[in-house]
Amino acid sequence: MSTQRYFIELSYNGTGYHGWQIQPxxxxxxxxxxxxxxxYFRQPVVTLGCGRTDSGVHATQFYAHFDLEVNPEKRPDPERCLTGINSLLPYQIAIKRVFEVHNDAHARFDATARAYNYYIHFHKDPFKLERSWLFKGELDINAMNAAAERLMDHTxxxxxxxxxxxxxxxxxKITAAYFEQKEDGLIFTIRADRFLRNMVRAIVGTLVRIGKGEIDxxxxxxxxxxxxxxxxxxxxPACGLYLVNVVYPFVT
Structure with missing residues (x-):
């Protein structure tokens, strides 16, 4: 038997979960x-995630790594893993792929960029409940984008x-930050090499103050x-936040 490290790519609806990281x-x-x-693997498995999302936050792309004791002559089949693991998970969590990586690969520290989206809608919509923030009022999108652009001047x-x-x-190091107007609301996109805890939600909250004319x-x-x-x-609110992209130099 030998130890093999794996990366697992997944997505999840964070509603009903107290974030990513295990809590008592x-x-x-x-x-x-x-x-x-x-x-599934019939051995204790402990994952380490690419980051931690707060309670109610979603992810369309999330990575974690874990180590397995494997028989080199009978390695796990990735496709069978996908079907088997998904059958054991709640519907709100979906595995996209499982693949071998070198044994010092790290889901958190090897990520070179991450991107989040934040969704805002302006009219009551039952299909956006707990998946987007209902904002009651008007926002100056141009002013918000002008302020968002300034973020890239700071570290x-x-x-x-x-x-x-x-x-x-x-x-x-923020490399992109902007709002896009959609028919049913706004999407804020932000990309950086790393993020601080609560950073995106605090940035959006401050940019909304710009959009409301409360600060210049x-x-x-x-x-x-x-x-x-x-x-x-x-x-x-956490309901509008999605981790949408995590980049690694060795993952395509």
Missing amino acids: NAITVQECLDNALSV DFSCFSKSNTQTFTNNC MEQFEAVIASKDRSSAGQSV
């Missing part, structure tokens, strides 16, 4: 996945980070310069 006395995506993998985003997090730095561009810049979370806008 709360159901999480990781707990469900670990249980399913352990049953320290302490003002948008949840307090008391165990991070060595609050620096991130100078005040927005002052929020970022303050490095103070209390200066930024409130976090928007």
Whole structure:
């Protein structure tokens, strides 16, 4: 027997889950996945995710890695794994693929970029319940996009980070940030090399203040310069947030 590391790509509807990471006395995506993998492979399996999503946040693309004790002459078949593991998971969690990687590959630290979408709609729609944020009012999309573009001029985003997090730095390199007008609402897209806890929801909440005319561009810049979370806008609801893309140099 030898140890082999695997990457697993999945998607999930975060409604009803207390985020990705295992917690005491709360159901999480990781707990469900670990249980399913352990049953399927008939050995204890512990995954490590590409990040952690908060309660109610969704993911259309998420990666995790795990190690298996395998017989080199009888390695798991990826297609059979897909069918078998999915049959053991709740309908809200779906496995897209399972594949071998080198044994020092890391789902969190090897990711070079991540992207999120945030969805906003303006009219009551039962099919968007817990999947998009219903905003009652009007927003100046041009002003919001002008402010979003300014994000790429900065690297320290302490003002948008949840307090008391165990991070060595609050620096991130944002490479894209913009709103798109759709027939049924708005989609905010943001891409960066890394994200801080609660960062996207705090950014959207602050940009919405711009869109409502509560703060101007100078005040927005002052929020970022303050490095103070209390200066930024409130976090928007988790239901509209989706992790949509995670990039690795060795994954196609």
